[in-house]
Structure formats: C-alpha cells, structure tokens
Amino acid sequence: MLKRLSPLFASCAIAACLSGCAATTSAAPAPSVAPAMDAADDALFEDDNVLILLASEQEANELTINVSRRGYQLIDRQFLESLDLILLDFARPAGVSDEVAVNDMQMMSPSALVGLDNIYSAQTKIDEVPRVSGREYANLLLEWPEQGCPAMTAVGIIDGYLSDRIPGLNTSRIVSHDFARRNSVESEHAETVASLISGPGRLRDVMIYSAGVVGQSENGQFGSGTKELLLAFDWLRKQDVRVVNVSLAGPYNPLLENVVDLLVADGMVIVAAVGNEGPEAPPRYPAAFDGVIAVTAIDADQNVFGSAIQGSHVEYAAPGVDVLIQTGQDSGRYVSGTSFAAPFVTALIAADEARSFEGDTETVRNFLQRNVFDLGASGPDPVFGHGLVRASNVCATGQSEVRS
Numbered sequence: 001m002l003k004r005l006s007p008l009f010a011s012c013a014i015a016a017c018l019s020g021c022a023a024t025t026s027a028a029p030a031p032s033v034a035p036a037m038d039a040a041d042d043a044l045f046e047d048d049n050v051l052i053l054l055a056s057e058q059e060a061n062e063l064t065i066n067v068s069r070r071g072y073q074l075i076d077r078q079f080l081e082s083l084d085l086i087l088l089d090f091a092r093p094a095g096v097s098d099e100v101a102v103n104d105m106q107m108m109s110p111s112a113l114v115g116l117d118n119i120y121s122a123q124t125k126i127d128e129v130p131r132v133s134g135r136e137y138a139n140l141l142l143e144w145p146e147q148g149c150p151a152m153t154a155v156g157i158i159d160g161y162l163s164d165r166i167p168g169l170n171t172s173r174i175v176s177h178d179f180a181r182r183n184s185v186e187s188e189h190a191e192t193v194a195s196l197i198s199g200p201g202r203l204r205d206v207m208i209y210s211a212g213v214v215g216q217s218e219n220g221q222f223g224s225g226t227k228e229l230l231l232a233f234d235w236l237r238k239q240d241v242r243v244v245n246v247s248l249a250g251p252y253n254p255l256l257e258n259v260v261d262l263l264v265a266d267g268m269v270i271v272a273a274v275g276n277e278g279p280e281a282p283p284r285y286p287a288a289f290d291g292v293i294a295v296t297a298i299d300a301d302q303n304v305f306g307s308a309i310q311g312s313h314v315e316y317a318a319p320g321v322d323v324l325i326q327t328g329q330d331s332g333r334y335v336s337g338t339s340f341a342a343p344f345v346t347a348l349i350a351a352d353e354a355r356s357f358e359g360d361t362e363t364v365r366n367f368l369q370r371n372v373f374d375l376g377a378s379g380p381d382p383v384f385g386h387g388l389v390r391a392s393n394v395c396a397t398g399q400s401e402v403r404s
Helices: 014-018 039-045 057-068 098-108 139-141 187-196 226-238 254-265 341-350 361-369
Strands: 047-052 073-080 085-093 113-116 124-129 156-159 175-179 207-212 222-225 243-246 270-274 293-298 316-319 323-329 332-337
Touching: 047 057, 047 098, 047 226, 047 254, 057 073, 057 085, 057 098, 057 316, 073 226, 085 226, 098 113, 113 254, 124 243, 139 316, 139 341, 156 187, 156 222, 156 226, 156 254, 156 341, 187 207, 187 323, 207 226, 226 254, 226 323, 243 341, 270 341, 270 361, 293 361, 316 341, 341 361
Parallel strands: 156 207, 156 243, 175 207, 243 270, 270 293, 293 316
Antiparallel strands: 047 085, 047 113, 073 085, 124 332, 323 332
C-alpha cells in the first residue's frame, strides 16, 4: 500500500487512506485486480498500457529496470505533485494478457498500485433544433432562482477541452489545461456541461478550471484514459479547486479509486454522472466510489432516463432528458444523458451561501438533503437515490465570492 504524501498537501485523513486504516470503499464490490477492459472500451482506443502508482522514486527506478527485462516499455513517467506520488505508464509485450501484465507488475513491486489504462467516456444524445420551443423545464423543476445564483467557489470540470470563450458564459472565467493524448479537440460535450453550470440564469461570475482529458480516436469516437483522469485530478488539487464535476463514466480502476479517496478525504467534493448503459448495467466509475456524489437523470415528468444505470450508489436526481441549451435567439439544442444531470448538482453545491463545500462530502450531502424531493419508492432507492435536488433558498442575489 502507498504510505507517503507531500507535507505541503498531506493531512491526517489522507495519510489514513493510504495506510488503509480509514480508507473509503467503493459502493459496489471492487475486484481484487483491475478488470479487463470492456469490449466497448477496447474498441474505442485499444489501449493496452499498464499504469503503476508508487510513493518511492527508488522503487520506481528499480521497477522500470526490472520490467524492461521482461519486454515492457516505459511510455511515460509523471509526478503527481499534490499527492507526492509517481505514475508510470508501460506498454506491455505482444501477447501478454491483462491479468498477466497486472500480476507481473504487482509481483515486482508489491507496495505499488497497478491497473490498466481503462477508458472513460460520455454517452449522450444531442439534438439540434431550429427554434427554441419553450420546453425549458429544468430550472423550474429545480426551483432555481430566475436571476441565477452567485458562485461561492471555483468549479472544476473534467471533460473535453474548453476554450476560454464560450457564447453565453460572459460572466465566467475559464482556465483550461489539456491532458488528452489522442487528438484533442474542443468539445461540444464539455461546452454543454459548462453551460449547464454557468449559463444564463444559473451560476454567475464563476471561475471554471477545465481539465481537458477527452481525445478522439481514428474512427471518430471520444474517450479519456485513466492516466488523463489522474493527471487532471492532480492539477485541480494544485489549483485548490474544491468542487469538481465529472460527466464521464467507465470501469473500476484501483488507481483512480486511490486518488479519488485521497482527494475526497482532503476536502474535494466530486460530483459524477452514474452512466448511460442501462438499468441492468454494472456500476460505473467514478460515480460508484463511496466518496463521490452520484447523479442520475430525469425528464420533465420526473421519470428516470431510460438508459441511466441504477444501483445502491445512485444518490440524487436532476434534469437530464431533453434539456434545452440555447445556442442563439431562435435556435438551440436538446441534450439527454446523466452527463447533463450532474452539472445541475455541481452548480447547486457551488452556490451554497453556507459554504458546505468547505467541510467534507458528508456536509455537502446534508446540505443537498435539506431540499431534496423524494421520487419513486419512499426513501432512498436504486433508481432515484434520495430524489430530486432543489435550489429552494439556496442563494440570495448578493455578490459572488469566487475564490480563484
């Protein structure tokens, strides 16, 4: 197990996570080793790399030498400064299976965390419409104030790359960093997420830190590797961002779990989409990690999105079916997916004048719970979680207090 963090960022809670004394566990049973990449993920980028997290530079050097003798090739080495951890990325020899590769690395460095470079993607639907048809129900359902809310904190977005100029976000400032290895492009998906957080009538004067992790494959599909997610989280921690939206979903990965646990223990609030693979699909991550606030999508009639993943890890519901995004005075697009429900919850947390986000995730959950409207079966359920979040009395019209 990893046991060391930089004194600059370390806290007793994080140290406990690393030592295993107070580690959070995933809401769904976690496999003992990282699972093989799903067939759909494999078709996306066919990334056969193996990732390793270590706390010791000497151990990283020794492992690199030893595995090179077995035919593994070091592709990249990164220092996660905010966690004082070293991330190694190896290409495996031809014919070596997922299980063998993970076991090879683990045997040669028992204290390291080893996993595959899994793929995380956003499965969404976007329909262009020629004229705005007046079906903008989301703010009404959320009881969001008509004038919007001032931002009480900066917001991080881990998604596609965002430019610093997005129509309709004139009161927001965007700081972007591109981590994507594979043909990074400006992302309509990320722009939509940003618009749902800070578009007209929602959060205003918000500082957005955008970590671009999504790249495009040769066949035109989009996705992010685990490595990009780890680098993005590290960068956001260095910017002291406390509220982060992740509208991506993918398989369990022990490295991602470890980093998420550390950051949550240190006070980062992570909101994530549960995923769009259907009610019978297994949990997807990072939403299914215990410390992450998992959001599902509902429509204007408060019915759950038909493709949303269900399970005990689902916590809250927000509008995410045919949500209108205006692109002009007489035009717009409708978007659907759990990707577009999570940003509403993120915005609500960032608007909290009581600043629950300065506590921990449980404090934020208590804040959300105060105004939640129960849906489905009485009490928490695997479809809607605790129910629909609402913004009743969440903010006044005062000045924003964004901390950059």
